[in-house]
Amino acid sequence: MSEATRRDLLAGAGLFVFFALAGSSVAQSGEDGEEPPEIAPGLPGDLTKFPLLDSWIRIAPDGGATVFTGKAELGQGIRTALIQLAADELDVALADVTLVTADTHRSPNEGLTAGSHSMDKSGAAIANAAANVRLRLAEAAAARWGVQATALFTRDGEVRHPDGRALGYGELAGGLSLHVPARKDVPRKRQEGRRLIGRSVPRVDIPGKLTGAPAYVHDMVLPGMLHARVVRGIAEGTRLVAPDLDAAARLPGVERVVRRGRFAALLGPREWPLIQALRQLQRGRWEATRALPTGDVAATLRSMRSEDSMLVERLDSPGLRPARTLAAAYTRPWLMHGAIGPSCAVALFRDGAMTVWTHTQGVNPLRDALAELLRLPPERVRCIHAEGAGCYGHNGADDVAADAALAAMGVPGRAVKLTWTREQEHGWEPLGPAQLVELSGAVDPGGRIARWRHAVWSNTHLTRPKAAGDLLAGLEIDPPFVPTPPRPIPQPEGGGDRNAIPLYQLPNIAVEHHFLPDMPLRVSALRSLGAHMNVFAIESFADELALAAGRDPVRVRLAHLADARAREVIARGAARFGWSGYRRATLRGAGMGFARYKNIGGYCAVFLDVEVVRETGRTIVHRAVAAIDSGEAVNPDGIRNQVEGGIVQSLSWTGLERVDFDGRHRRAYDWSVYPIARFDEVPRAIEVEVIDRPGQPFLGTGEASQGPTAAALANAVHAATGLRLRDMPISPEAIRDALAR
Amino acid sequence: MNDLSVNGRTRRVDADPSTPLLYVLRDDLGLHAAKFGCGLGQCGACTVLIDDRPAFSCVVPVAACAGRAVTTVEGLGTAEAPGDVQRAFIHEQAAQCGYCIPGMIARAEAMLRRTTTPTEDEMRDAMRPSLCRCGTHMRILRAVRRAAVARGGGVIDAAEPVQ
């Protein structure tokens, strides 16, 4: 029996055992998709779904610990953070921990690595499982020595008695079963005992990546492996008309052409001949398969049919008489993930089983979709996460996995590494959806916000594959599959409505979500989902209201926040930035933005000191200052890294980017026509203050800074120029032309 | 048959002379630091040094490399014994996904071989052909400033001081 089925059976037995205790099981369906049910509520993180300790940790005879996570290293540093947690809670050296990341056959199914949940779901589970294992090891030693476990302590992979006796974990583990559920309330290490948690431990994967160690799926080499390129139209909305695949098959270096319906891939031992062959095919005629909208974002979105829901509607003080009322509309165009490394996957079909090495964010849902696509039983499909370039959400990773798998089925027994070209990644990756937000509100004579109404129009932010029809290849093979109809993600996670409800205490508030099911362009999750747009709008509008009332923007935020941690993040950021002493000059100003991600995640305030060059509209960010509270900081520098990166990325999105398309197809096929920020355009300096809250739950960091940064840019540009720009990108051209008027 | 000098060693590669150096490095010579990012000379993930100068290996055919010294990031140091630029990058933890970083290191190395005292603007200009999408720019610049000091120089008018 394969390891996979044995585990599933045992998990099923566990399910049986705990069902009675837990009552009804709750299936999560948030951004994390369909996940295994919570069978042990009350345990931390994903221990609720996988309460058995050996789902998470195994101790080898030599004392080395293998830790399993269902999450994936995306470049956010999670590998190191999880190892830190495990090593510290277990009391072993960092180097003695091996982390196995998402693998459908080995790791617990933690759904997607998305939504900034890695620390609170996986980190919390691993930390607690490790604490549990440490306790059990101590108990095993205590039993051997005939003493109380409380008399012992652990250090460097050993359980030790004060009298000097010691037993290594490896030896103890031999007689210990970890196939037992975690106990609730096993305490985590106290602050004083921590060696690694809370320290900026250097990332374990960086030295290798900087010296040429194979680190990415792109670097994998298997014996007899073939390279592959998929044949497609140049961008979504196009397809090649009758590509001459027979001629391509005869080109030098093309060993095989795998065809399934309209799906086609070229396989060969060397990459360059395949690229040349693909180029030959791309000379052929292509046709458009659909019509794309050509109007501006607001007009386009307003014209589409919508499913409307009111997220919150409260009229606490209907009698308030506002002093000033304002209304504004904000927009965001379609944005690209734009991974530097185009998507890639390695697939091997052998003995009726398919293995795919993929940088997907969700090995389990991908496996299910592939199983359907390939018409294989799910247990015969294995997806193993191997790193790709940063994906920032749902990019081409899943599609290329399907492409590679189909290609590999054409050459059983031989591994296939299929890489997308740059233009394929730019042309076919699901985009971050365009959005429209209309805000109206009022300030009372005292300067407090008296009324607030927010309406957001957006497509789904989630078309991650659940089924074969969600994969590009699934639409191309014969007979084609059908895509899963898009559904909104419920609050508090939300999709287009993520962060649409402000954290502020507002007496009369209405927030409405216009979910647009029809997708003119292929869209899915882009880092922070709707938070980028909603926070941009909310924080811009909060500034507009504040300034209409003649109040300082920071004071207005603080006046409407009861959450002490939110207040602290703003206050500390403002203090470090020097907000109260800041003196603006001609074409130079400061702006801020704040949000708590999803109102349940990390708190982040961003302050920008910006100068605008009149003749070019260029914005120079002289200084960016951020304060971040992600709860307990496992690796403060890791948090800092993510916030710095989020600020730079958001400045590029907000200040520069827009996917261009004509009535027929996307026209952003490479970096020359979809420019992103380069070194001369990024800030001169960034400082990040990390507020560490030991003992508090992990709140996540990866998506906390994008929304606040976007608003800070709009607000700083306003402070510098008097221009209120509400349509992203707040580009140099837009600023220059507005200044000239 | 192409004879190449890579990281100080002569390597013989059987590839069509028009094959871009990138694929030869990665597939024939097992040197994976240089990455495929675009194949169009737009992103710099493939950057290596050719005769001390930074080059997009995705648009340099092996035919152009005969008799010239190719240096990849592997030739600058190893994980056990990193070179000074790599050490600076590790010190500053200048990586998120890390995919673009070998290209950044190669480009920084090329700049430092030309000058160890660029101005802040000259440094940013020198690094400009390389793209990063994770937003690691600040750390990359900090690493380059640190490496300049390690080489006996220092960036003039640095936007952030070397800590």
Next chain:
Amino acid sequence: MPATVPVSSTQPVTKRFATRRRHLFGWALLALVAGLVLFLLWAHRPAIAEVAPPSRRAFDPADVARGRNLALVGNCVSCHQAPHGRPYAGGYGVVSPFGTIYGTNITPDPDTGIGRWSEAAFARSMREGVSRDGHHLYPAFPYDHYQRTTDADLRALYAFLMTRDPVRAEPRANDMPLPFKFRPFIAGWKLLFVRDERHRPDPRRSAEWNRGAYLGEGLAHCGGCHTPRGLLGAEKRDRAYDGGWSAGWYAPPMNARSPAVRAWTVERMEQYLRTGLSLSHAAAAGPMGAVAANLSRADPRDVRALSVYYAWWMRDAGAARREPRLIDRAAAAARAHPAGAALFAGACATCHEPGAPMMVEGRPALPLGSPLHEDHADDTVNIILHGLEPPVGRAGPYMPAYKDALTDAQVAAIVRYMRIRYGSGSEWPDLEDTVAKARERTAE
């Protein structure tokens, strides 16, 4: 008048002649000095008194807007902004055969810019090439063209410049050998080469043509690059638009001798000037990149007028009469230059061959551009060595620089191959030399 020397004397004849020579020499010296003094007096221009820096509010917004447009047409910011410098603050070096001349600070900074210049001083500088304090300006500042500007337009330009953000930036000293540092010589140059010219509309032509002529011969100063210059650097008036040089780039002929293989119609010229890319030709490269960047924001009617004017100039060019069929001589080129063919396949084809993404998206094929059909290889070589940045905005035609990737010999091999495969005309001689020289120049 030399004094008469008595013929009959006891002095020998030779000594008599020596004395005469000495006297002649003395008189000649006196004449030279007198001439120099007269010349200096003649060359001298009075200073125009400083004025208090005018307030922004003193200027009519309509004038400022009009001036903005004219400044874009005149391409002022290109010579008056240094790399990493502020717009109009000066510091850009114009490389000439006489040395490098740095554009001055024309922001209204009172100390380092033109903040204390009156409108009269500004107008004199544009019309006569004389600075406020009376010193002559080098004709790198093309006042031989700007002199045609009407009074109203000069007022508008003044209004525009005086409402820019003042930037404190000391002008950079020019880098020239001594004789050329002597500014009064410029007066002589002007005397020889600059005719007093105002714009005279041609009644036979349309208003659009006349507007194009006014701008093209005036503020846009196209002849400044596209007309050949003589030894002393003056445009050859009898060879208007026969082709010229700018910063190492060859500005091809814009008359009947245009080497373009596709007609420069008004529409194509408009597209090129406004977007930096003509789909029937090529992207704006070298100095034309900045021109397109500025004209993209200028009044479209003025760009059209310029297009009408220059389409007229090229109405008798070969392509205007008949656009040749473009033949891809791949096999012949590969036979003649097999090394170049392999290099091209690996370094260039990946973007320039028909199945490449930018080609599928409609970018013009290599043979459509003029560089491969010109008499000089410089443009082709420059583009390969230094690449191309998007001319207008941040998105657009882009090409990486190959100067670090390829040796001179390799670039030359590729260029020879391309000339045969895509170009026309005879082989370019001394290519390695051309490449070596081009390498030394910085990218535009």
